[in-house]
Amino acid sequence: MHSPPLTPAATHDRLQLQARPIRSMEIRDKLSATGSHVADPAAMTPQQSPPRSTTAISLKDEGLYHSTAAGPSSRPTSSHNKAATLSPQPHRPKPSFQIGPVESIPSREGSPLGTPVNRSPTNSGSTTPWYPPSRPFTPAGEIDDPYARSKRPPQNKNPQEIEARFIFGRNKDGTLASSNGDQKPEKRHSHLSLHSLVKHKDSSTSLASVAKQSSMAELKRFFRSHKRSASPSGNLHSSRSSTFPLTAPFGDDHGLQKRYGKFGRVLGSGAGGSVRLMKRSSDGVTFAVKEFRAKHNYESEKEYAKKVTAEFCIGSTLHHGNIVETLDIVQEKGKWYEVMEYCPYDLFATVMTGKMSREEVGCCFLQILNGVTYLHAMGLAHRDLKLDNVVINEHGILKIIDFGSASVFRYPFESGIVEACGIVGSDPYLAPEVCNEIKYDPQPADIWSLAIIFCCMSLRRFPWKAPRLSDKSFKLFCARPDEPQQMQSHVSALPTSKAHQQRPGSSSKSHEIMTPAHGSHGHSDEHENNAQNLYPSSSSRDGELKGPIRLLRLLPRESRAVIGKMLELEPKKRATIEDIWQDPWVSSSHICRQDEDGTVHKSANHMHTLEGQVGGSAHSSRKSTK
Numbered sequence: 001m002h003s004p005p006l007t008p009a010a011t012h013d014r015l016q017l018q019a020r021p022i023r024s025m026e027i028r029d030k031l032s033a034t035g036s037h038v039a040d041p042a043a044m045t046p047q048q049s050p051p052r053s054t055t056a057i058s059l060k061d062e063g064l065y066h067s068t069a070a071g072p073s074s075r076p077t078s079s080h081n082k083a084a085t086l087s088p089q090p091h092r093p094k095p096s097f098q099i100g101p102v103e104s105i106p107s108r109e110g111s112p113l114g115t116p117v118n119r120s121p122t123n124s125g126s127t128t129p130w131y132p133p134s135r136p137f138t139p140a141g142e143i144d145d146p147y148a149r150s151k152r153p154p155q156n157k158n159p160q161e162i163e164a165r166f167i168f169g170r171n172k173d174g175t176l177a178s179s180n181g182d183q184k185p186e187k188r189h190s191h192l193s194l195h196s197l198v199k200h201k202d203s204s205t206s207l208a209s210v211a212k213q214s215s216m217a218e219l220k221r222f223f224r225s226h227k228r229s230a231s232p233s234g235n236l237h238s239s240r241s242s243t244f245p246l247t248a249p250f251g252d253d254h255g256l257q258k259r260y261g262k263f264g265r266v267l268g269s270g271a272g273g274s275v276r277l278m279k280r281s282s283d284g285v286t287f288a289v290k291e292f293r294a295k296h297n298y299e300s301e302k303e304y305a306k307k308v309t310a311e312f313c314i315g316s317t318l319h320h321g322n323i324v325e326t327l328d329i330v331q332e333k334g335k336w337y338e339v340m341e342y343c344p345y346d347l348f349a350t351v352m353t354g355k356m357s358r359e360e361v362g363c364c365f366l367q368i369l370n371g372v373t374y375l376h377a378m379g380l381a382h383r384d385l386k387l388d389n390v391v392i393n394e395h396g397i398l399k400i401i402d403f404g405s406a407s408v409f410r411y412p413f414e415s416g417i418v419e420a421c422g423i424v425g426s427d428p429y430l431a432p433e434v435c436n437e438i439k440y441d442p443q444p445a446d447i448w449s450l451a452i453i454f455c456c457m458s459l460r461r462f463p464w465k466a467p468r469l470s471d472k473s474f475k476l477f478c479a480r481p482d483e484p485q486q487m488q489s490h491v492s493a494l495p496t497s498k499a500h501q502q503r504p505g506s507s508s509k510s511h512e513i514m515t516p517a518h519g520s521h522g523h524s525d526e527h528e529n530n531a532q533n534l535y536p537s538s539s540s541r542d543g544e545l546k547g548p549i550r551l552l553r554l555l556p557r558e559s560r561a562v563i564g565k566m567l568e569l570e571p572k573k574r575a576t577i578e579d580i581w582q583d584p585w586v587s588s589s590h591i592c593r594q595d596e597d598g599t600v601h602k603s604a605n606h607m608h609t610l611e612g613q614v615g616g617s618a619h620s621s622r623k624s625t626k
């Protein structure tokens with residue numbers, strides 16, 4: 001049986017948690033070369049908030065995204081007007097949903113987070129759909145909307161063929177004018193053009209301080225005034241105050257180090273670049289700074305900048321206790337740097353300490369679920385959820401990182417789902433449809449990955465190397481339990497993954513990490529014994545055990561139902577985010593959380609293991625195989 005074993009340190013140096021990471025950046029590069037969807041800021045219009053909600057998040061506020069301001073695809077409808085009234089929102093958005101005190105919970109009368117639950121039709125007879133309270137609200141599309149995205153012709157990318165009235169010049173007074181002479185008022189809520197930033201490649205360029213400006217025209221004015229008012233050293237100082245003390249919006253030649261301190265040790269690296277520590281001596285604040293990988297020969301400067309800034313644009317738009325704060329992007333000497341909040345612990349390494357209690361594992365799972373709930377409510381899917389992409393702060397609060405593979409699946413005022421395409425993610429965490437279908441809904445794919453994360457945290461090994469029938473562990477999971485030799489019809493119908501065979505840069509190289517200390521302090525004996533018996537190679541007694549139960553029986557009993565539903569092979573039948581929150585185990589679990597103002601609410605029934613240091617030896621050896 002070829003399955004990724006979790007081996008005690010006493011017997012092996014390395015744990016073969018076989019993760020074959022499909023490097024997001026590489027995939028993105030290839031996908032963009034073929035015109036497939038990638039996180040492209042220019043093409044994004046993420047979710048907007050309800051006008052009535054004070055907890056709303058509007059990406060327009062950030063000035064980063066908008067629907068096309070003018071042109072054949074713009075929507076001169078009431079919906080469009082509605083969009084205009086939604087933004088700008090005056091202040092930085094609050095968290096997507098409020099969460100109550102964690103100690104008050106374990107009743108089905110309350111949400112897992114301690115706030116009242118809108119009961120679902122299934123448990124109350126009410127028709128109110130259940131969801132964590134005050135999530136970002138996605139305005140629905142109108143039925144038969146003639147301007148719906150799906151009904152619009154694709155935008156013409158050929159500049160020669162764009163109608164003159166849609167080509168804008170500038171009047172003497174600085175206002176925008178179309179080339180046919182029509183004077184147009186400056187749009188107040190047009191988006192921040194990333195391309196305009198690319199032009200400034202020779203200087204150190206920071207977006208953070210301009211992210212709140214909602215107009216490209218304002219941005220351009222900003223550039224102009226910057227030129228005029230910059231001191232001889234080229235240094236500008238903004239009076240902006242922030243949780244994270246950002247300073248100059250556009251710095252001088254060595255703005256990065258001036259603003260964020262000196263480079264320290266490497267925290268980790270991947271296909272997208274490498275992340276290093278930076279510590280600022282003036283106030284002792286530590287940052288994690290990602291230096292993006294160099295431009296490939298086959299991509300233009302513009303394409304490269306677009307890919308790099310897409311990750312920043314998504315990250316900087318998200319504000320939630322379980323998502324890392326993305327603070328700034330700086331271009332300096334031809335390199336791009338993304339500045340983030342620093343979290344000292346790594347979930348992968350923490351899991352591998354073997355010290356996590358069952359309650360702690362549950363809390364970690366739910367914290368990630370919390371972050372993913374927020375993300376999905378914003379119309380964004382992460383598409384690379386894995387242990388490696390979760391870091392932990394000093395309070396035991398988990399933060400999702402790496403939005404380099406994220407995609408928009410829902411646009412405001414649109415009811416349809418924008419499917420994702422391409423095999424993006426890491427092999428063991430991939431949902432089967434990601435490997436087998438050309439296009440797929442990225443939401444269920446994220447939910448599958450979340451379930452795999454839970455399995456990894458509980459078992460300290462991957463259930464399989466990849467969700468392919470050529471993988472014996474996965475094949476056994478897919479088999480019908482009562483008919484040992486026969487595969488379920490829908491499983492046997494799974495095609496051999498053509499897409500997978502074509503995957504660029506794929507390799508069968510193992511993803512290895514250091515072995516954890518032997519023993520699991522928090523897990524029951526039953527659980528431990530089961531973990532040892534997971535694979536026929538270690539136990540012929542269970543060699544014939546087929547079906548999901550083969551995996552699920554190894555998990556804590558109370559988690560089996562929901563994890564089983566999250567690992568449903570058919571994406572349409574898979575548990576949704578709402579289903580997960582309604583599960584009795586989930587809704588009665590204790591969860592730690594951090595408010596946006598930094599206040600931490602710790603659950604009373606567990607402690608968090610704070611040992612798996614980011615960039616520690618286990619991590620480094622794992623990363624070195626990438």
Ligand SMILES: Nc1ncnc2c1ncn2[C@@H]1O[C@H](COP(=O)(O)OP(=O)(O)OP(=O)(O)O)[C@@H](O)[C@H]1O
Pocket residue numbers: 021023024025267268269270271272273274275288290324340341342343344346388389391401402404614615619
């Ligand atoms: N904010 C942070 N605080 C602490 N460590 C971090 C932070 N961000 C990233 N890291 C570390 O750096 C590693 C690489 O970061 P990241 O996943 O963003 O890079 P990447 O090149 O996009 O990786 P991938 O190849 O998985 O896409 C992470 O696994 C983590 O260990």
